[in-house]
Amino acid sequence: xxxxxxxxxxxxxxxxxxxxxxxxxxxxxxxxxxxxxxxxxxxxxxxxxxxxxxxxxxxxxxxxxxxxxxxxxxxxxxxxxxxxxxxxxxxxxxxxxxxxxxxxxxxxxxxxxxxxxxxxxxxxxxxxxxxxxxxxxxxxxxxxxxxxxxxxxxxxxxxxxxxxxxxxxxxxxxxxxxxxxxxxxxxxxxxxxxxxxxxxxxxxxxxxxxxxxxxxxxxxxxxxxxxxxxxxxxxxxxxxxxxxxxxxxxxxxxxxxxxxxxxxxxxxxxxxxxxxxxxxxxxxxxxxxxxxxxxxxxxxxxxxxxxxxxxxxxxxxxxxxxxxxxxxxxxxxxxxxxxxxxxxxxxxxxxxxxxxxxxxxxxxxxxxxxxxxxxxxxxxxxxxxxxxxxxxxxxxxxxxxxxxxxxxxxxxxxxxxxxxxxxxxxxxxxxxxxxxxxxxxxxxxxxxxxxxxxxxxxxxxxxxxxxxxxxxxxxxxxxxxxxxxxxxxxxxxxxxxxxxxxxxxxxxxxxxxxxxxxxxx
Amino acid sequence: xxxxxxxxxxxxxxxxxxxxxxxxxxxxxxxxxxxxxxxxxxxxxxxxxxxxxxxxxxxxxxxxxxxxxxxxxxxxxxxxxxxxxxxxxxxxxxxxxxxxxxxxxxxxxxxxxxxxxxxxxxxxxxxxxxxxxxxxxxxxxxxxxxxxxxxxxxxxxxxxxxxxxxxxxxxxxxxxxxxxxxxxxxxxxxxxxxxxxxxxxxxxxxxxxxxxxxxxxxxxxxxxxxxxxxxxxxxxxxxxxxxxxxxxxxxxxxxxxxxxxxxxxxxxxxxxxxxxxxxxxxxxxxxxxxxxxxxxxxxxxxxxxxxxxxxxxxxxxxxxxxxxxxxxxxxxxxxxxxxxxxxxxxxxxxxxxxxxxxxxxxxxxxxxxxxxxxxxxxxxxxxxxxxxxxxxxxxxxxxxxxxxxxxxxxxxxxxxxxxxxxxxxxxxxxxxxx
Numbered sequence: 027x028x029x030x031x032x033x034x035x036x037x038x039x040x041x042x043x044x045x046x047x048x049x050x051x052x053x054x055x056x057x058x059x060x061x062x063x064x065x066x067x068x069x070x071x072x073x074x075x076x077x078x079x080x081x082x083x084x085x086x087x088x089x090x091x092x093x094x095x096x097x098x099x100x101x102x103x104x105x106x107x108x109x110x111x112x113x114x115x116x117x118x119x120x121x122x123x124x125x126x127x128x129x130x131x132x133x134x135x136x137x138x139x140x141x142x143x144x145x146x147x148x149x150x151x152x153x154x155x156x157x158x159x160x161x162x163x164x165x166x167x168x169x170x171x172x173x174x175x176x177x178x179x180x181x182x183x184x185x186x187x188x189x190x191x192x193x194x195x196x197x198x199x200x201x202x203x204x205x206x207x208x209x210x211x212x213x214x215x216x217x218x219x220x221x222x223x224x225x226x227x228x229x230x231x232x233x234x235x236x237x238x239x240x241x242x243x244x245x246x247x248x249x250x251x252x253x254x255x256x257x258x259x260x261x262x263x264x265x266x267x268x269x270x271x272x273x274x275x276x277x278x279x280x281x282x283x284x285x286x287x288x289x290x291x292x293x294x295x296x297x298x299x300x301x302x303x304x305x306x307x308x309x310x311x312x313x314x315x316x317x318x319x320x321x322x323x324x325x326x327x328x329x330x331x332x333x334x335x336x337x338x339x340x341x342x343x344x345x346x347x348x349x350x351x352x353x354x355x356x357x358x359x360x361x362x363x364x365x366x367x368x369x370x371x372x373x374x375x376x377x378x379x380x381x382x383x384x385x386x387x388x389x390x391x392x393x394x395x396x397x398x399x400x401x402x403x404x405x406x407x408x409x410x411x412x413x414x415x416x417x418x419x420x421x422x423x424x425x426x427x428x429x430x431x432x433x434x435x436x437x438x439x440x441x442x443x444x445x446x447x448x449x450x451x452x453x454x455x456x457x458x459x460x461x462x463x464x465x466x467x468x469x470x471x472x473x474x475x476x477x478x479x480x481x482x483x484x485x486x487x488x489x490x491x492x493x494x495x496x497x498x499x500x501x502x503x504x505x506x507x508x509x510x511x512x513x514x515x516x517x518x519x520x521x522x523x524x525x526x527x528x529x530x531x532x533x534x535x536x537x538x539x540x541x542x543x544x545x546x547x
Numbered sequence: 548x549x550x551x552x553x554x555x556x557x558x559x560x561x562x563x564x565x566x567x568x569x570x571x572x573x574x575x576x577x578x579x580x581x582x583x584x585x586x587x588x589x590x591x592x593x594x595x596x597x598x599x600x601x602x603x604x605x606x607x608x609x610x611x612x613x614x615x616x617x618x619x620x621x622x623x624x625x626x627x628x629x630x631x632x633x634x635x636x637x638x639x640x641x642x643x644x645x646x647x648x649x650x651x652x653x654x655x656x657x658x659x660x661x662x663x664x665x666x667x668x669x670x671x672x673x674x675x676x677x678x679x680x681x682x683x684x685x686x687x688x689x690x691x692x693x694x695x696x697x698x699x700x701x702x703x704x705x706x707x708x709x710x711x712x713x714x715x716x717x718x719x720x721x722x723x724x725x726x727x728x729x730x731x732x733x734x735x736x737x738x739x740x741x742x743x744x745x746x747x748x749x750x751x752x753x754x755x756x757x758x759x760x761x762x763x764x765x766x767x768x769x770x771x772x773x774x775x776x777x778x779x780x781x782x783x784x785x786x787x788x789x790x791x792x793x794x795x796x797x798x799x800x801x802x803x804x805x806x807x808x809x810x811x812x813x814x815x816x817x818x819x820x821x822x823x824x825x826x827x828x829x830x831x832x833x834x835x836x837x838x839x840x841x842x843x844x845x846x847x848x849x850x851x852x853x854x855x856x857x858x859x860x861x862x863x864x865x866x867x868x869x870x871x872x873x874x875x876x877x878x879x880x881x882x883x884x885x886x887x888x889x890x891x892x893x894x895x896x897x898x899x900x901x902x903x904x905x906x907x908x909x910x911x912x913x914x915x916x917x918x919x920x921x922x923x924x925x926x927x928x929x930x931x932x933x934x935x936x937x938x939x940x941x942x943x944x945x946x947x948x949x950x951x952x953x954x955x956x957x958x959x960x961x962x963x964x965x966x967x968x969x970x971x972x973x974x975x976x977x978x979x980x981x
Contacts, residue, residue: 094744094745094876094877095877095907096876096877097598097877099596099597099598100596100597100598100711101596101597101711102597102598103597103598103599103600104597105597190877191960191963192960192962192963192964193960193961193962193963195962306608307608464958466930466932466933466934466958467870467932467933467934467937468844468847468870468933469844469870469872469881469933471587471589471590471843471872472558472587472589472590472606473587473589473590473593473599473604474587474590474593474599474603474604474605474606475590475593475598475599477603478598478599478603487606488606491606505960505961508960509960510598512874512879513872513873513874513879513881514872514879514881514930514931514958517930517958517959517960518961519961531566531569531851532851533847533848533851534867534933534934534937535844535848535866535867535868535870535933535937536848536851536852536865536866536867537852537863537864537865537866537867
């Protein structure tokens with residue numbers, strides 16, 4: 027069906043002014059990038075960030091405050107930027123280029139190497155960095171600042187868009203808080219307190235934080251007394267205790283859409299692109315393979331890393347290689363045993379694939395143990411494995427594709443296809459959690475708003491129209507399906523595990539005897 | 548192998564086909580002249596509003612049908628020859644069936660208004676209506692004003708659709724308050740105000756006299772009966788209800804009333820011919836239901852039931868407690884059990900009505916005057932749990948119990964404000980006054 031572009035999608039004069047202000051802000055940064063030497067960098071940076079923020083705020087206020095409360099998706103598929111149109115591709119290419127330069131060519135941004143002072147864009151951020159931690163900016167400081175600003179200004183826009191929905195508002199305040207406090211400020215202050223401590227975003231948990239067990243990182247923590255030890259213990263506790271408890275009680279959403287920085291950006295700056303995720307069954311199949319392969323890669327890579335430095339640096343650690351590798355194998359076996367014992371039946375065919383995956387990991391670990399030297403694991407340089415992971419997964423997948431491709435693949439492609447942390451949390455959410463999205467009896471009219479606006483590409487409707495609750499590993503609990511449902515069919519809940527996964531052939535509302543007859547089969 | 552032919556690929560026909568396939572290996576063919584694949588009719592509005600693309604309204608991916616061996620045929624059925632068990636297409640082609648199911652749904656009702664077939668006059672029911680609207684009302688330059696005739700669920704949805712493209716709308720409603728044949732007064736009045744808050748020119752107690760053409764046969768204006776006022780417009784939406792889409796069966800031997808006459812087994816007067824969904828008309832109404840139920844959910848339930856019968860487990864259509872839902876611009880509406888409007892309710896039906904001061908949330912609880920038995924609830928702006936009310940209706944709870952336990956039925960998202968206490972206070976207060 028050919029759709030003429032409806033005029034309602036045009037922006038107002040006020041929004042045009044707001045856009046202009048924002049673009050002036052970006053232009054200041056562009057000038058800095060082109061090495062224009064601003065006389066007063068602090069003022070210039072302040073002006074630039076203020077213009078970007080004010081522009082976005084005015085734009086958002088004009089877009090939502092003049093309208094009555096309710097769902098604000100009018101024209102989403104008519105606008106070029108949010109429907110993979112020309113603007114979508116332009117923004118996608120700009121973002122992708124930015125990420126490539128950021129990760130691989132930071133000197134283009136003006137990073138001063140070998141003790142040289144910064145220039146260009148990075149030097150524009152020097153005053154702010156000096157203010158916070160008394161050192162000059164790095165490309166990561168620039169990125170962190172822009173990232174935080176983006177979560178705040180687009181988070182504000184998001185909160186206006188969902189001004190009738192308190193779940194969305196509270197959740198957005200939460201990601202803003204964790205981004206500003208945990209990801210941005212605390213690491214800077216920690217540096218001020220003790221400059222030897224490695225950068226540590228407390229909320230970033232292994233395996234998302236894949237470098238926490240790197241030798242330099244562990245050494246950094248261990249050589250810094252109680253604080254360092256406390257921090258690394260917190261990191262380990264997060265993985266094995268805090269995260270499982272919270273995931274059991276609230277589902278993986280406690281992390282993915284309330285705390286996580288990647289999730290935070292996706293939910294705020296990425297909100298306009300959530301509808302672009304693929305809902306095809308084939309995409310789901312790809313997702314399951316890809317995300318678990320990344321998980322296996324990250325587990326094996328981390329074990330291999332630790333294993334190597336335990337070998338040549340054994341005097342510094344009380345752990346020996348033998349004990350370590352056996353402990354890992356034992357832990358994985360216990361987890362595997364528990365899952366099979368309690369959930370084997372429920373998993374059905376998936377149990378077989380899971381078992382194969384498990385034995386592959388164990389086999390890899392044994393091969394590692396019996397062929398590994400202090401230098402080499404799997405007959406390649408130990409550090410090569412780690413750099414490969416950092417390059418392909420940590421940089422290209424999560425950054426360049428994950429965020430750069432927002433306007434093409436939707437806002438959560440990293441979270442969905444690549445994040446090993448999401449894979450672990452999802453595994454637990456599917457099997458051991460109180461969380462589910464409850465379907466309200468027989469009220470679904472199969473309209474498809476829920477599926478369309480699911481950023482994780484879950485075909486929510488497929489469950490809702492059958493009267494089934496939605497219990498899926500990948501669900502990050504953003505709550506948008508529930509928000510956009512016109513008939514009040516979906517509700518995110520933490521409740522008893524009994525009846526959490528329900529499968530109905532006949533929906534509520536039809537004759538009761540018939541219902542029993544069919545559903546008992 | 549038995550061949551089941553289903554005319555109509557809406558929710559009724561498709562539910563039927565899916566359930567037959569679950570239980571048997573019968574050959575299944577679904578015929579539609581409207582679309583290649585099943586889509587959700589109720590979602591057409593979101594395509595016009597830009598919330599979704601048309602393909603998003605299709606609940607199953609295109610490979611689904613082949614995988615489940617459900618044959619789809621895009622053709623228009625001209626007639627049915629029940630003697631030789633043939634479906635006859637407009638192309639002259641024929642298809643042999645062993646069992647035939649009529650699931651052709653509805654069509655917009657027209658009441659013989661002068662000008663009702665002009666260019667720019669349309670219903671809002673079929674995919675073709677959407678395409679038509681896209682043609683005649685793509686924006687507010689081409690369509691400077693639209694007039695909607697008929698104040699029901701489709702009318703208000705059409706108003707919301709046009710409003711999303713900043714097209715001025717005049718909404719002609721015959722009744723003196725929106726949908727007050729169904730909704731009690733307090734609710735109906737609240738929706739009147741909500742419509743006006745959305746800048747819709749709502750004209751209550753207003754009838755259409757005629758639709759007037761320009762020299763090229765396009766809509767130019769409408770004339771109002773009561774006042775003779777002429778309103779200039781480019782599009783007229785006729786949304787004064789729907790009627791069964793069964794004209795093609797008039798020359799067949801299948802018994803027709805307004806729809807296809809069926810018994811409780813959804814069988815017509817002809818052996819091996821059945822009808823389900825909007826187009827089926829019960830000989831006698833079931834409980835307080837209407838003989839023709841043009842609702843998504845009942846279509847689905849009839850499909851679920853008939854699949855049993857066709858697969859050798861004869862079963863009556865026996866719907867449980869009534870429920871329904873809709874959305875009026877931003878206000879969601881759900882109903883469980885029976886709440887009748889003042890016009891329709893019986894002597895013994897009493898109402899407890901509570902409305903929030905923000906004028907977007909209210910509930911009406913119906914109960915039996917003498918026995919205090921809970922009869923049903925209408926809820927606006929507060930989501931409620933289907934399962935809980937279904938249970939309470941089965942258990943025949945009294946209104947006191949329902950009001951006191953209302954929080955158990957709450958289905959609003961987490962962190963939403965709750966109103967159960969306020970409702971209880973209002974309820975107690977009302978009891979004191981009475």
